[in-house]
Amino acid sequence: MIATLLALVNPGDEVVVFEPFYENYGPDSVLSGATPRYVSLEPPNWTMDISELEAAFNDNTKAVIINTPNNPTGKVFSLSELKEIARLCRQYDVIAITDEIYDQIIYGEPDAPLVHHSLMTIDGMRDRIVVINGMSKSYSVTGWRVGWTIAEPAITEAIRKVHDFLTVGAAAPLQEAGAIALSLPDSYYQELADDYRARRDLLCQALDDTGFGFTVPDGAYYVMADISAFGYPNDVAFADFLVEEIGIAVVPGSSFYSEAERGSQQVRFAFCKRRQTLEAAASRFTKLT
Template identity: 55%
Template sequence: MPRISNKAGQFGESVIRETFRLAAEHGAINLGQGYPDFPCPPELKEAAARAIHADLNQYPMTYGMPELRQAIADKTARTYEGWQVDPDTELCVTCGATEALVAVTFALLDPGDEVVMFEPWYENYQPNAILAGAIPRLVQLREPDWTFDEQELRSAFGNRTKAIVICHPNNPTGKVYSREELELIAELCQQWDVTLVVDSIYEHIHYLGQGGYLPPARIAGLEDRTITVNAMSKTYAVTGWRVGWTVAPPTLTKAIRKVHDFLTIAAPAPLQAAGVTALELPATYYDDLAIKYRERRDLLCDALEDIGFELRRPDGSYYVLADTRRLDPDRDGTRFARRLITEIGVSCVPAASFWRPEHHEAGRSKVRFAFPKRPETLRAAAELLTKLQG
């Protein structure tokens, strides 16, 4: 019989993508996978079409078109005062944030290295570490505010620690890390000579107002040891375009570029060209984005609370973790999520998959809903979910 690697045997299929397929099979409203059901800005579509008709259809420069790297650097400087990125030495354009995270993991970690992660996590982080032969060291985020214990975090660092990974704003909890938390991470990274990897794909989707989101690379002590991962997907409603990037000091960027080259060669050329148009959108675009997502958040959370779910409204990202204990006497989020798809017609993701097996009880009765949807989609889903009230 054919044999698979031990690494591939250490993790399962993506629960999020499995939920997507089940929802499609049953024609359910998809509040499981985090993709918008509304169009991206029209100027992006026009820019992509122009690029294709201009025959920008061949390999671009491996680590990103110069025009796109310059646009990323310019947008970063406009958004965050004092953050100057060198587009020639500190940027690598990738096939989405997902490939960026893989390239970063392989560029940083050797077998036996340890990487600190917070739990619950976005499901890609742990498999990435396992594929690199690294050892995850997990620190729990605790309800209701999804804070962590300082001593537990300190104990996770040691001589074998090479990196720490955070999602900020966080998927699935909606947590936005505070300055004090980031400063503690900075202290530990300096003490143990550790690199911080930040998945910042939801940087513009938060509900804390001006200054509520702090880029870790702007925290003292993290400037020269942070890799920031981002992408067009969430901010510009183009999750299928697969154009992402990393921002990192030159030495780290050089390593990431080498790994990226042998993973995928380059991100799609015409979509990189369209990315220049996206990154030149005015500041009002991002203000409006946050306002509209707050409205969607409140619409869905109001409905879920009325139906009987328990939840904490997220401070960032476009997901909400909802506890089913009032609606499900078995407190089994996995079975509950399947029932929603097959009987109610709405999909969500069972949240237990965001915790390690020995901690599944922490997420056992929870499910994750995504709200990057048109208001009419969310209202239709809420109407179907009222069937849970009997």
């Protein structure tokens, strides 16, 4: 992401970022000299307001960052939302940078499975998109930090130049393991999603029983929950209470917003944990009811 932004964005440019956002996008834009322009995904369903998005685009807009499936909300952008974003990218000559690192962790319902759509497949986007992905989530190796970008030749050449000066390259043995992982059969990905679905359902049931407000995530492995039922002044006070008194660690919601106030009644749970850990959490939650 930082290599892409440094390669494509210049001081004075603007980058549209949906919020709440994965923490890196704002700082990555600022490090590249650009100004982030935030567009809300509104709880509880994390809906995108087209008029707010339109208002964020202007002649200084250089890029828009889309993360689907989304951290921290679990939102999966619909095809019609992606088409609206693509329309604005074409109209304002903007590059879309899509972080698709959770593309294999997507749920839907057993009788109506959800499909991950990449903006790259939408008409007119092939030459104005950088798709970013990596091994961390699909192969459960967060910490390896092996990722890749896909873009048209002129764009990828610029990104490679910057990347060479930032890190030279990921560790060679990890890249070799990645090449093997990429040839795993479809059944591997189906099992991955089914396994996360079971963990999602376990955590969501516990959150529901405890009184948190939330929308069941369609993808990724997070639940962004509303904590207003518990009467705490803010998310950090509630997170401190949870870890100290209940023994459950969460990320305060404010860390996903440009203005802390907007996330002050939200916290993010992660269910990329062993089943026993989630069951222990469910039993600890009973102290809250």
